[in-house]
Amino acid sequence: MYDRLLLPTDMSAGVDRAIEHALDAARRYDAELHVLYVVDAEAYSSYPGDEYVHEFEGLEKALEQAGREAVEEITAAAVEAGVPHEAVVRHGVPHEEILDYAEEADVGLMVIGSKNRPGEYRRLLGSVAERVVHMADRPVTVVKTPVEA
Secondary structure, three states: OOOEEEEEOOOOHHHHHHHHHHHHHHHHHOOEEEEEEEEEHHHHHOOOOEOOEOOOHHHHHHHHHHHHHHHHHHHHHHHHHOOOEEEEEEEEOHHHHHHHHHHHOOOOEEEEEEEEOOOOOOOOOOHHHHHHHHHOOOOEEEEEEEOOO
């Protein structure tokens, strides 16, 4: 049914169950798993910088390294599960890059994680997950991970 799945990640607590779900779905559908981390350009472009680092280089490089480590951790799990995979790190606005990548890679299903907080704290999906769900023109599965308030 699906040849390619996309798992966008920021390695927050809300992604834990999504990783398991995406790996399971990739095995079941005999699909390739695309793991995407987006270095949030808005995060480092709003950073005031520091006099010892040229413009945004320090924060941007740190975020990029975190992204590489995030996709490597998930692709290691994919290797262990025998799931073919593609690992990608991009820079930009997260929901835009996720949607663009899904289109470019002709992804059949996106699996996105979201935190499920108890009580009234947060009834909506995370802003990136919410935007992806509302703007996607292809199937999206949201996997909620309970986290402490």
